[in-house]
Amino acid sequence: MQQPGNGPSIRDIAQIAGVSTATVSRVLNHKGGYSAETEQRVLAVLEANGYIGNMAAKTLREAKSKTIGLILPNIDNPFYSCLAYHIESMLYEKGYSLLICNSAERLDKEVAYFRTLIGKHVDGVLCASPLAGFPENFPLHTMPVVCIDRIPGEERTIPCVVNDDYAAGKCATEHLIRKGCRKILLVTFHVQGQTAGWNQRARGYLDALEENHIPADRNYILERPGREAPSQEFEILVRSFLREGRFPLDGVVGTSEAAAIGALFALKDRGLRVPQDVKLVTFDNTLQSVLTQPGLTSIDRKPQLLAQRAVELLLEMIAGNPPQRRIHTVPFELVARDSSL
Amino acid sequence: MQQPGNGPSIRDIAQIAGVSTATVSRVLNHKGGYSAETEQRVLAVLEANGYIGNMAAKTLREAKSKTIGLILPNIDNPFYSCLAYHIESMLYEKGYSLLICNSAERLDKEVAYFRTLIGKHVDGVLCASPLAGFPENFPLHTMPVVCIDRIPGEERTIPCVVNDDYAAGKCATEHLIRKGCRKILLVTFHVQGQTAGWNQRARGYLDALEENHIPADRNYILERPGREAPSQEFEILVRSFLREGRFPLDGVVGTSEAAAIGALFALKDRGLRVPQDVKLVTFDNTLQSVLTQPGLTSIDRKPQLLAQRAVELLLEMIAGNPPQRRIHTVPFELVARDSSL
DNA sequence: ATGAAAGCGCTAACAT
DNA sequence: ATGTTAGCGCTTTCAT
Numbered sequence: 270m271q272q273p274g275n276g277p278s279i280r281d282i283a284q285i286a287g288v289s290t291a292t293v294s295r296v297l298n299h300k301g302g303y304s305a306e307t308e309q310r311v312l313a314v315l316e317a318n319g320y321i322g323n324m325a326a327k328t329l330r331e332a333k334s335k336t337i338g339l340i341l342p343n344i345d346n347p348f349y350s351c352l353a354y355h356i357e358s359m360l361y362e363k364g365y366s367l368l369i370c371n372s373a374e375r376l377d378k379e380v381a382y383f384r385t386l387i388g389k390h391v392d393g394v395l396c397a398s399p400l401a402g403f404p405e406n407f408p409l410h411t412m413p414v415v416c417i418d419r420i421p422g423e424e425r426t427i428p429c430v431v432n433d434d435y436a437a438g439k440c441a442t443e444h445l446i447r448k449g450c451r452k453i454l455l456v457t458f459h460v461q462g463q464t465a466g467w468n469q470r471a472r473g474y475l476d477a478l479e480e481n482h483i484p485a486d487r488n489y490i491l492e493r494p495g496r497e498a499p500s501q502e503f504e505i506l507v508r509s510f511l512r513e514g515r516f517p518l519d520g521v522v523g524t525s526e527a528a529a530i531g532a533l534f535a536l537k538d539r540g541l542r543v544p545q546d547v548k549l550v551t552f553d554n555t556l557q558s559v560l561t562q563p564g565l566t567s568i569d570r571k572p573q574l575l576a577q578r579a580v581e582l583l584l585e586m587i588a589g590n591p592p593q594r595r596i597h598t599v600p601f602e603l604v605a606r607d608s609s610l
Numbered sequence: 611m612q613q614p615g616n617g618p619s620i621r622d623i624a625q626i627a628g629v630s631t632a633t634v635s636r637v638l639n640h641k642g643g644y645s646a647e648t649e650q651r652v653l654a655v656l657e658a659n660g661y662i663g664n665m666a667a668k669t670l671r672e673a674k675s676k677t678i679g680l681i682l683p684n685i686d687n688p689f690y691s692c693l694a695y696h697i698e699s700m701l702y703e704k705g706y707s708l709l710i711c712n713s714a715e716r717l718d719k720e721v722a723y724f725r726t727l728i729g730k731h732v733d734g735v736l737c738a739s740p741l742a743g744f745p746e747n748f749p750l751h752t753m754p755v756v757c758i759d760r761i762p763g764e765e766r767t768i769p770c771v772v773n774d775d776y777a778a779g780k781c782a783t784e785h786l787i788r789k790g791c792r793k794i795l796l797v798t799f800h801v802q803g804q805t806a807g808w809n810q811r812a813r814g815y816l817d818a819l820e821e822n823h824i825p826a827d828r829n830y831i832l833e834r835p836g837r838e839a840p841s842q843e844f845e846i847l848v849r850s851f852l853r854e855g856r857f858p859l860d861g862v863v864g865t866s867e868a869a870a871i872g873a874l875f876a877l878k879d880r881g882l883r884v885p886q887d888v889k890l891v892t893f894d895n896t897l898q899s900v901l902t903q904p905g906l907t908s909i910d911r912k913p914q915l916l917a918q919r920a921v922e923l924l925l926e927m928i929a930g931n932p933p934q935r936r937i938h939t940v941p942f943e944l945v946a947r948d949s950s951l
Numbered sequence: 952a953t954g955a956a957a958g959c960g961c962t963a964a965c966a967t
Numbered sequence: 968a969t970g971t972t973a974g975c976g977c978t979t980t981c982a983t
Contacts, residue, residue, distance in 0.1 A: 273752075274752040276728075290961075295969090302969075304969090321728050321749075322960090324731065325670040325675070325959085326960035326962090330975055345688070350685050350686045358712065369694070378702065388614055390664070408662075560901040561903070620976065630954045631976085631977080639978085643953080663976090664976050670977075671979090672978070
């Protein structure tokens, strides 16, 4: 079979340089054990013939591929594309390629991708997904895996890098309370089968209310299934909440940008002014939060830091050093904008 | 060396099933030449032992990897992440994985990635980049390549899928003229060394003016180098244009969302109302165009169609059918919003 | 219908 | 310092 790009193989190079394949291999991998003169000659032949190593052969031999898999629910969501951007950037510097696996929130796709990744001998997997619902006997633990932004169920011992979602939910809610809000709506998504962030954010919301002696009310929690629902879905939810007219409202916490944007559009449509009538806080702080009018006060989850910690952790694991802790927390920051003035 | 996931190899399976590796391979690949009984037995053993094929071995043997490379300037730009989303989705259905290569507009990174892709024996490359400035002798043509959204220089015979950027630039400008604009600013980015879209869009802008007997004025063309400049860069450009105060203005064509958003912010800052004082048209029509106030009239470039045509074309080439035409044009559509009311 | 064996390009253990 | 060679897991040709 052909060499990639129809170029020369290590054997061709060896022949031209008048050495053995072993020597070429040693030079290629800086293993030492050759004279400076030989090195020069081999290097020159390599260069002159445009040698490109056959990674398949190398992977077959060494069982590593210099490739990392990234599983995420939706690359077209600005939060995840930002995460992917930083992950790619860091991995590139370390000589790794990135296989993108868009799970589209489908378990079957996620499982299938994981099998593919194993088959391709990736050196590790970064997973912005809870890994919930995998078959009992699935060989998840035969490879370094780090979860981002999701905490897999306790039965798994997979390390993860997350924000303190409980604290973030509390922080967002307290911000509104500090601004004088008392009737605060929580607009959130709902993901099955995980110890998920949203849950923690909702807990933070509830505790913030309680600590400030504001009675919680089930009617003030709007939930929609699925991580990646478009804002229109949330807009419908909030519209119907407003239509009933039974519930006074002066604040909204959206646990995703889609949730907050949906709420914003519903409020505007209803003639409610933000922030004068209703104040709004959201999560993720992507460019979207800057573009709306008013700009959205948003919990910045520091995607670059999440990416950095996750990559560091994964590379450590690949190097053979198991992580000390299971859960790694990255700080967040509330960025105040006009929506909660 | 180990099998991926420490699972069984084809030899283990053969042994357990009491057949030869050749037979297992034949069953795996539905090649025929075995009894129904044998098939059942092998299939059962495969299943029972959680066999996962070693793609490295297969790739080494067959010189194909069921993997496609995608080179793009910035995965965190909503237009490209949308493109990536659709490409991934279609390729997944066809059994391919996607290697993401974020060139960050750096030629060195692009070249390095291309070498890596060759080494990994990818079956083809999709490239949202002009492939300009590659070394003369670079083995670009040893692999199926399709360009998206960029037309590589004439010296290359690489097929591409694009919009008619000239027509789109003209369309955007004519839309403003039809709305009564006569003093129209073009805010655009500038990419070196290519027969680039922006160029065509600018040409369309100029021709639209000419055909409507509006004199073109070099002062009304604001250019910024680089495909991926943030909106702030364009905002600065437009601010200084407005600050001079020498130029009456009633319309702006931004050839990217960043350009238009920068312009919008600069106009607002200057106290100019959109669309009453100045009307605005942009390109790309991502969610961003919906979020600003007012919503932006935008040229929808149909990223899903671009992705679809590009993937189809590439898969055809991989199947051994060279494309009939070099340039494949995908329609665009102007979506009117409040910014040009 | 099935098996034996060669070989894809590379690395590493074992010569020398 | 350098060469020889086995073998990673797979497909395929050639036997039978």
